[in-house]
């Protein structure tokens with residue numbers, strides 16, 4: 010199993026939207042995908058329409074529970090989910106000074122690895138212990154960047170954190186790439202930010218951009234990824250294109 | 263001085279955009295405004311074009327520095343800023359178990375209060391010690407809500423936290439209100455979410471909505487609030503309307 014952390018501390022970058030919809034698009038191509046929600050907001054969990062989860066991932070991080078006990082099937086074929094719950098709200102503080110807190114998730118994921126081709130970990134908009142734990146557990150990090158100038162500011166801080174995790178916790182942590190999200194091609198500003206992103210990170214920035222598409226904002230109210238909610242939408246098209254490009258970066262079809 | 267915490271743990275809600283542009287719109291009406299940036303991303307600080315800030319607010323929170331030493335004038339008449347800096351990135355963890363950490367900001371703001379009519383505190387997208395500290399220091403909390411369904415999910419958690427702060431740290435903490443942000447009137451979804459917000463919080467939701475307006479996304483690259491960057495834009499209009507409505511809620515002109 011390959012583990013991808015979807016991370017960017019700038020709020021509203023498109024982390025949850027990318028984790029959920031990329032998972033669904035990869036499942037359409039036959040991959041068995043585990044989405045792991047470590048965000049106390051539990052947006053990925055509610056997006057899949059999963060309710061009454063009990064403690065969810067909190068059980069695995071703070072109470073020795075196993076991933077295979079916590080995971081649930083979603084309505085999307087090929088996608089399972091380790092749900093988050095409100096229990097996580099206190100976890101950042103509880104784990105902050107716990108010995109080895111940052112490597113708990115990596116240890117918990119190992120026994121579950123055989124059942125999946127890949128895991129996508131949705132993280133909160135912070136660089137705290139939950140996000141660092143996801144980076145420590147990951148083979149690569151995928152960075153959604155909203156096509157606004159404020160989002161570009163946060164990249165340097167994120168990459169410094171990735172560097173620190175690679176040095177101290179996870180020497181094999183790589184960068185899968187940056188993906189421009191919520192790109193409104195009607196505005197010059199959106200285009201300019203994408204160009205700036207490509208200039209700064211030419212190799213790492215995906216060719217695929219995720220266009221602003223209201224279907225992506227509507228889909229969570231129906232508990233479905235955009236591929237199921239509106240398979241002909243620009244949102245579905247873009248996440249399928251991203252899935253294809255991710256697979257080609259891995260050299261597989 | 264009246265202190266307003268601008269808070270919502272959902273990322274990308276419009277907290278920074280509201281803190282910066284409401285401050286500028288209130289200053290246009292003659293108020294002396296202090297913007298306090300407690301977000302490690304320092305987006306409000308970079309929006310005002312303030313660089314080389316030294317430790318900024320970190321000095322006040324973690325090292326006994328005074329607000330009046332840390333504050334700087336901005337290019338906007340009537341608006342001063344207590345800047346954030348990258349030093350804050352470690353503060354959440356450093357302060358998490360510090361005795362009395364949650365009331366440090368309130369104590370630091372007191373001596374600076376005479377110089378201003380109001381303070382607007384921009385917070386990070388978490389419910390950690392930096393945001394709780396801002397709530398503990400505030401007279402009221404202003405909650406920007408992006409007009410997307412995922413944003414509505416977070417309100418219950420935020421209001422529970424506000425309740426807890428009122429019970430344990432700051433009994434006079436009130437709710438100034440919710441303001442719908444990034445409302446795209448071209449989409450049914452945006453309208454429906456605003457209607458749902460008004461239904462759930464009829465008294466507390468501002469009549470003013472902040473429309474999606476690219477000038478608000480462009481303004482940070484020019485280091486100016488939208489009122490200076492493009493005073494005739496929908497963004498400037500909406501934040502002026504919000505300023506007027508905020509003042510009328512306080513019963514002043």
Ligand SMILES: Nc1ncnc2c1ncn2[C@@H]1O[C@H](COP(=O)(O)OP(=O)(O)OP(=O)(O)O)[C@@H](O)[C@H]1O
Pocket residue numbers: 019020021022023024025026027048050052132133134190191192219220221222223224225226227271272273274387408410411412413
């Ligand atoms: N391409 C898109 N088109 C339209 N809306 C989008 C798009 N991508 C994301 N959104 C919407 O923008 C908002 C922010 O996206 P999302 O919640 O996925 O970001 P996030 O990085 O996970 O946020 P947080 O920092 O709170 O975890 C959501 O309301 C989502 O529905």
Ligand SMILES: Nc1ncnc2c1ncn2[C@@H]1O[C@H](COP(=O)(O)OP(=O)(O)OP(=O)(O)O)[C@@H](O)[C@H]1O
Pocket residue numbers: 018019020021134155157158159160272273274275276277278279280301303305385386387443444445472473474475476477478479480
């Ligand atoms: N009304 C609007 N119209 C267009 N763009 C907007 C509007 N309000 C905010 N934005 C843009 O949306 C993004 C999110 O807004 P902002 O950064 O103010 O939210 P935030 O809640 O402060 O985010 P964070 O959770 O990261 O602190 C920014 O790129 C900003 O420029």
Ligand SMILES: [Mg+2]
Pocket residue numbers: 024025026048052131132133
């Ligand atoms: Mg999210």
Ligand SMILES: [Mg+2]
Pocket residue numbers: 277278279301305384385386
């Ligand atoms: Mg902000």
